[in-house]
Amino acid sequence: MADEPLILGIETSCDETGVGIVRGHTLLADALASSVEEHARFGGVVPEVASRAHLEAIVPTMDRALKEAGVTIADIDAIAVTSGPGLAGALLVGVAAAKGYALAAEKPVYGVNHLAAHVAVDTLEHGPLPEPAVALLVSGGHSSLLLVDDLARGVTPLGATIDDAAGEAFDKVARLLGLPFPGGPPIDREARAGDAGAIGFPRGLTAAKDLAAHRYDFSFSGLKTAVARWVEARQRAGEPVPVADVAASFQEAVCDVLTAKALDACRAHGIETLVIGGGVAANSRLRAMAEQRAEKHGIRVRVPRPRLCTDNGAMVAALGSHLVASGVAPSRLDLPADSAMPLTVVSV
């Protein structure tokens, strides 16, 4: 194992500054600095605040990662960095940092796709990924269903949200229930005490007429509005809002659609492995429901532990490691940060 390449990964696409170090599929370090608290009072991530925080955090976070792994930058074989998609100004800091490290240490640099990295991180927990696989990536910034034919070279998008990301819906519903930002963990917590069948919230893009054009797409905007209407109607009537029941019923609607479509994609493509990643993959109901439903069809669900589901540097290092092992050529020093990087591009 010691002769496997030592890969460093840098992640700055949103509000987390992450530096991870892996050797092969072994995680050696996963250092993280988050600016989430600075965004909480705005109810969402403020791009300029995130970019400023990345600039301040990158050097100390790198120091911590190197210490944690017990290596120096001279030991590193290649540097991978999220070059998109994400917040343009935030990505720019990470990409420039990766180039600075690569230049000074005279190492190759790989600009990689953030979403492909969310898939690759599972290899640190469950070993090499069987290909093809289906991946469901759900977070505050993205909600995508992908067909992973070859994680080193290309991923086929099957569907995505046509409005809000799943995590965004969690944030917005949490806010209207008076729960803190980010909304995922508090809703998960509240929902445990609630009745998931109490309120029949809508399941977006699941009606027969929608499935023709949007079989693998998601929509959470109608759900969010339905929850808001329901809560407001209660408040207007002067009745208390049953927070736990609303949280559980909302969460049930989201997880129902996500798992139904993900498993439909697996069955339609004859695929036996479903990988779930992104911050929403940390949701306990999503994990349980996916496993329950997959079992019936002999499909294996792979979900990395919650710490690896949210944005971090280890996922970028994991993808970098896979690229190096697959013989993919590194990027050039003029590699751009691409806020709209398409899924079909794994590395640039």
Added chain:
Amino acid sequence: MLVLLVDSSTPAVTAALVEVSADSVALRAHRCTVDARAHGELLAPEVDAVLADADARPADLAAIVAGLGPGPFTGLRVGLVTAATMGQVLGVPTYGVCSLDGIGYPAAAGEPVLAASDARRKEIYWAVYDGAGQRIAGPEVDAPDAAAARARDLAVTVAVGDGAHRYADVLGLPVRAEPRYPDPVALARLAGERIRAGAPGERLTPLYLRRPDAVASIGRKPVLPPAVTP
């Protein structure tokens, strides 16, 4: 001592290598590309190129100097993060210099001068330098007419820099052609004392001068139509 300079505070993306000796600063290699939208793409290849031009390796660097701005947010950070990360790997000190000094200091010729760069949103980043090149006001960010009024109070007779070119008519001052963008040799001279003394490196904090655009959430808009009051 071989020193790397980077500045990405203006539309010009600059990397340079200078040789700093006891009594001089000599330019060894210089790359500059004017493109306000591609700082992230341009700077690293420029650094690579100046090292190649000077037949030097990163490990030959004794210090790194970066222009701290002021500059429009996004591009400015590219230079600073490049300097900070390279300094970290190489274990060499990093020093910051106000980027406007790289315009105003070399422009000094006995009379006070206004140095300005474009701040977008119809504003300029500006500072005033006395006849010897010492900054006596700024850096600040203002509408050009407000900056011009301040400059007149300081007996400024000439303006310099890209921002001065852009708003020459509003400033009402003759504009000197050069330097239009921060001059790397000037930035190196301004850090010269620290470089020669081997002063401890500094954390490179940008001169933002503006607060981030962000509005604290002030509650939620209702989705139901307003209740009808009887």
